Amino acid sequence: MDKSKNPVYSRTDTTPVKLSNEEWQKILSPEVYYIARQKGTERPWTSKFENFKEVGTYYCAACGNPLFKSDTKFDSGCGWPSFYEPISKNSVIYLEDRSHGMIRTEVQCGRCQAHLGHVFDDGPPPTGLRYCINGVILDFEKAQDIEKEYKQQQKKS
Numbered sequence: 237m238d239k240s241k242n243p244v245y246s247r248t249d250t251t252p253v254k255l256s257n258e259e260w261q262k263i264l265s266p267e268v269y270y271i272a273r274q275k276g277t278e279r280p281w282t283s284k285f286e287n288f289k290e291v292g293t294y295y296c297a298a299c300g301n302p303l304f305k306s307d308t309k310f311d312s313g314c315g316w317p318s319f320y321e322p323i324s325k326n327s328v329i330y331l332e333d334r335s336h337g338m339i340r341t342e343v344q345c346g347r348c349q350a351h352l353g354h355v356f357d358d359g360p361p362p363t364g365l366r367y368c369i370n371g372v373i374l375d376f377e378k379a380q381d382i383e384k385e386y387k388q389q390q391k392k393s
């Protein structure tokens with residue numbers, strides 16, 4: 237996604253972002269807009285993050301808010317990237333979702349309230365939670381430092 241068109245995107249600014257859908261539409265790609273603002277769901281098994289093992293951090297693709305660490309990601313087999321815990325309590329917010337004849341808990345970005353996915357209580361320890369997240373709304377950044385350390389260790393041995 238071209239982030240130069242997105243003035244609210246920041247990985248360090250924690251100020252809440254409040255924009256109208258009209259404004260969002262101008263700065264987000266159609267795919268991200270569909271998930272973030274229209275509560276869309278990407279087709280299962282379509283995300284490159286679904287079976288993705290790189291070490292790093294997942295950010296909100298709409299605003300840059302840090303959401304999940306790769307070490308809380310697990311293979312849920314459900315077809316969407318799954319995590320058992322967000323980075324911090326304020327990373328995400330929860331809303332009751334009664335759509336599609338189900339009662340589910342919707343997960344939104346704690347900074348810009350983009351729709352991320354849902355949380356279910358059939359996840360692994362230590363939380364027992366499964367954050368089932370649309371890959372489209374995730375922006376991944378590899379952990380550079382960890383990678384450097386790893387390479388240095390390999391050189392030594």
Ligand SMILES: [Zn+2]
Binds near residue numbers: 297298299347349350
């Ligand atoms: Zn966000």
